[in-house]
Each structure stands twice: as C-alpha cells, then as structure tokens.
Amino acid sequence: MSGIYIHIPFCRQKCYYCDFYKTVNTSLTEQYLSTLKKEILKRKNYLKNKPIETIYFGGGTPSVLKDNELIDILNLIYKEFQVATDVEITFEANPDDLTISYLKSIYKAGINRLSIGIQSFQNEYLEKMNRRHNANQAVASVENAIETGIINISVDLIYGLPNLKNEHWSASLNQVFQLPVQHLSAYHLTYHKGTAFYTWLKKGTLKVLKEVDSIEQFNLLIEAAQKNGFQQYEISNFAKNKMYSKHNTSYWLGKNYLGLGPSAHSFNGVSRRWNVSHVESYIKAIENNHSYFEEEILSDNEKYNEYILTRIRTIWGVSIDSIQRNFGEEKAKYFKKNIEKYRLTDLVFQKDENFTLTPKGLFISDEIMTNLMII
Ligand code: SF4
Known part of the structure; x- marks a missing residue:
C-alpha cells in the first residue's frame, strides 16, 4: 500500500x-x-x-x-x-x-x-x-x-x-x-x-x-x-x-508515500526526503533541472524512533514483538526497560506485549515518547 x-x-x-x-x-x-x-x-x-x-x-x-x-x-x-x-x-x-x-x-x-x-x-x-x-x-x-x-x-x-x-x-x-x-x-x-x-x-x-x-x-x-x-x-x-x-x-503505520510540491515529504522505507519550502525556488529548480529537495538515510536508531513516535499515539500502539522483529533484540530490551516506569500506571494500557496510551497518557504523550526514544 x-x-x-x-x-x-x-x-x-x-x-x-x-x-x-x-x-x-x-x-x-x-x-x-x-x-x-x-x-x-x-x-x-x-x-x-x-x-x-x-x-x-x-x-x-x-x-x-x-x-x-x-x-x-x-x-x-x-x-x-x-x-x-x-x-x-x-x-x-x-x-x-x-x-x-x-x-x-x-x-x-x-x-x-x-x-x-x-x-x-x-x-x-x-x-x-x-x-x-x-x-x-x-x-x-x-x-x-x-x-x-x-x-x-x-x-x-x-x-x-x-x-x-x-x-x-x-x-x-x-x-x-x-x-x-x-x-x-x-x-x-x-x-x-x-x-x-x-x-x-x-x-x-x-x-x-x-x-x-x-x-x-x-x-x-x-x-x-x-x-x-x-x-x-x-x-x-x-x-x-x-x-x-x-x-x-x-x-502512522510506516507505509511508503510520495510527496509532491513545495515542502512535501516523501518516505520509501529507507530514506526521507523533503522538497524546498518555497514555491518560486521549487519552480525554478525543476524547470532548470536543479536539485529541489534534501534527503536523509534513516539510521537504525532513527527508524526505531520513528516507529515509537508514529505508533504510540494510535490505537495500534507499540508492540515488543514488532520492535524485536524489525529493529532487533537490543532495541526491544531498551523499550522494555523504558516502558517499565509507566507499565503499571494509569498512563499506559498493556495488552499482552502491546502498549497504548490511556487518555491521561495521551495528554503527556510528548514526555512519554521522549522517554521511549533513543536520543
Ligand atoms: S493559512 Fe492557509 S493553510 Fe494555513 S490554516 Fe489558513 S487556510 Fe489553511
């Protein structure tokens, strides 16, 4: 998709x-x-x-x-x-x-x-x-x-x-x-x-x-x-x-997308790129066959962070199994260690190995995300 x-x-x-x-x-x-x-x-x-x-x-x-x-x-x-x-x-x-x-x-x-x-x-x-x-x-x-x-x-x-x-x-x-x-x-x-x-x-x-x-x-x-x-x-x-x-x-589910036009972002699973945020520069660059975007190849840590950032605020949540499969044992251990302080609170809801935020947790989701990410 x-x-x-x-x-x-x-x-x-x-x-x-x-x-x-x-x-x-x-x-x-x-x-x-x-x-x-x-x-x-x-x-x-x-x-x-x-x-x-x-x-x-x-x-x-x-x-x-x-x-x-x-x-x-x-x-x-x-x-x-x-x-x-x-x-x-x-x-x-x-x-x-x-x-x-x-x-x-x-x-x-x-x-x-x-x-x-x-x-x-x-x-x-x-x-x-x-x-x-x-x-x-x-x-x-x-x-x-x-x-x-x-x-x-x-x-x-x-x-x-x-x-x-x-x-x-x-x-x-x-x-x-x-x-x-x-x-x-x-x-x-x-x-x-x-x-x-x-x-x-x-x-x-x-x-x-x-x-x-x-x-x-x-x-x-x-x-x-x-x-x-x-x-x-x-x-x-x-x-x-x-x-x-x-x-x-x-x-939020990490699917690929193509972004067209000034300031639009694209993602192909490996890298992110974003077009210049200026319509005149965008027109001039494309018309003259010049570069009009920047690109970054995502490191393993960045891919893991993206996963946390996009998933934790959704009903699909973050699953340890998925972290293990996609990012390896070390990241799964990191997540388990950092989610521990929220696990038995009213901020996080756990179902088997899957974690979502409660309404109270959603309100401070920035803080929780920062603690789960690799900074
Ligand atoms: S300035 Fe334009 S893009 Fe921004 S909210 Fe208003 S109508 Fe939408």
Whole structure:
C-alpha cells in the first residue's frame, strides 16, 4: 500500500496560527501546476509501481484550484501510477469554497473524501484566527457536501486558543457532532515560530490559555467524542464506524508515500526526503533541472524512533514483538526497560506485549515518547 500527497501551497489569506508552507501569491498557480506535473513525471518510479491506495490534496488551500486544474492533475496521476479502484482521494477545503457547483465538479473529478478546515463554529474565534469563513458557512459546507454526494467528511477544529472559554469549546463540539460527519481532527493550538500568534505571544499582547483549561478542553473533547460514538484512534483524530483517514493511518503505520510540491515529504522505507519550502525556488529548480529537495538515510536508531513516535499515539500502539522483529533484540530490551516506569500506571494500557496510551497518557504523550526514544 502506498500513498501520494500533493501540496497546493496557495491561500487567499493567512491564518494567524498556521505554520504550513503557503503563499498568498495565487498568481503563481498556473506556473506552479505546470511544474508540479513535471515533478509527477520525474518521480513516477519513486513508489516502485506499488498500487496507490490513497491520494491526499493538502495545503495551503487545495480548494483555491479550479475544477479543470484538479482534473488535470488527477488525470496525470491515473496515467502514470497504478491507482487502486477503491482509492481514497481526500481534498482539504475551506468552507467558503464549498459551493454546490464546486462540490459537484470535484466529486465528478474523483474526490471521495473532504477534510474541511472549520476550526471553530463561533464567529468570535474565527475572526481571532483570521479565518475567511463564518459559522454559517461552516455548517453549510457540510450540508452542501452531503447534498452533492460526498459523504466521507472530516472536520478540523482547534482548541486551546487564547481566551477560549470551555463552554464555547463545548458548543463547537456539540455543533460538529450534530452534523453528518464521520471524522474529526481536533488539535490543541501550538505557537509556531513565524506565525502572528507566536509574535504576539513574545510581545506579550496575547496570553496562553491556562493549563487547567487546556486539560479541561481535551477532556471535553474526549467525553463528547465518546458520547457521540467517535473512537479516538490517534491523539487528535476521531472516527465513527472505523472511518479512519486511510491516508494518515498509512503514515502512522510506516507505509511508503510520495510527496509532491513545495515542502512535501516523501518516505520509501529507507530514506526521507523533503522538497524546498518555497514555491518560486521549487519552480525554478525543476524547470532548470536543479536539485529541489534534501534527503536523509534513516539510521537504525532513527527508524526505531520513528516507529515509537508514529505508533504510540494510535490505537495500534507499540508492540515488543514488532520492535524485536524489525529493529532487533537490543532495541526491544531498551523499550522494555523504558516502558517499565509507566507499565503499571494509569498512563499506559498493556495488552499482552502491546502498549497504548490511556487518555491521561495521551495528554503527556510528548514526555512519554521522549522517554521511549533513543536520543
Ligand atoms: S490554516 Fe489553511 S487556510 Fe489558513 S493559512 Fe494555513 S493553510 Fe492557509
């Protein structure tokens, strides 16, 4: 099983918390797409003819693309790769782009899963984050998608925002679970260097939410998800009826993937590579046949660390047997020694030789992961 990630690096405006690579210079779109097609051709053998089971358009904002631009890219992928008949094709979108006519065309183009960046159902917080849409558009985007026939819908929400009141977070959760969505990705705000929120935090004009409220909001999320039949299958991801994101699950399970476009990462089991995070440099380098990526061959320790990092926060967890098989006896012993201090606590759940984190453990997963990794 393999996947393809395509980065669409354009946004109509920048959200104050976001550190994904993007530019608001959408005039480069046409030129970019022409170069992207060249990268697809250059790298068509990267996955060694393995069937493509997932395709993911992320960004940036893929929904800035016109339907014919999307169709062009998908046609080329179908031509150059062996795409599985039941492929999951996810498209990240901003709510205000999801009109019925746009949805109809992308559905016809083959999009069968939407990841809608709603972030909040309250105008007050949407404005504070500099989102383009309002609460009504957020609800309408889901309703429009259903009406069009795209029924596999994921919604993104953010909590832990400065001054986010617990009752307002609960209201957003109530709203999302009233909608016909099958998947929720809910992230606690992180202050990334280079974002407006980070600058204001350093200047002292913005205050981090109190830890007690962060914990409360995480607990409210878990409670509401459980009450509504959503399984927490990864620290920030919840699904109904096992409608997991196949694409993200394949990252967590260590499957190979090809990343196309500026800032996109690729993994082939042996090495990781990542493209330059700058659209003009990406275009110039590919057009002139110059290098446009960096690559690292993973050492044994790095492969083991990757396994811990990606698996411990999922329902699949970390298994001693798998460490022994894939990384050897020494690493298995290292893991056993380091998991010991958590083994009989309420942070870790053990089933035979397999370890997962409890909700309490998930909240301090960074600390637990650091202790299990080889630093
Ligand atoms: S959150 Fe999405 S829409 Fe907002 S700036 Fe980041 S990539 Fe663009």
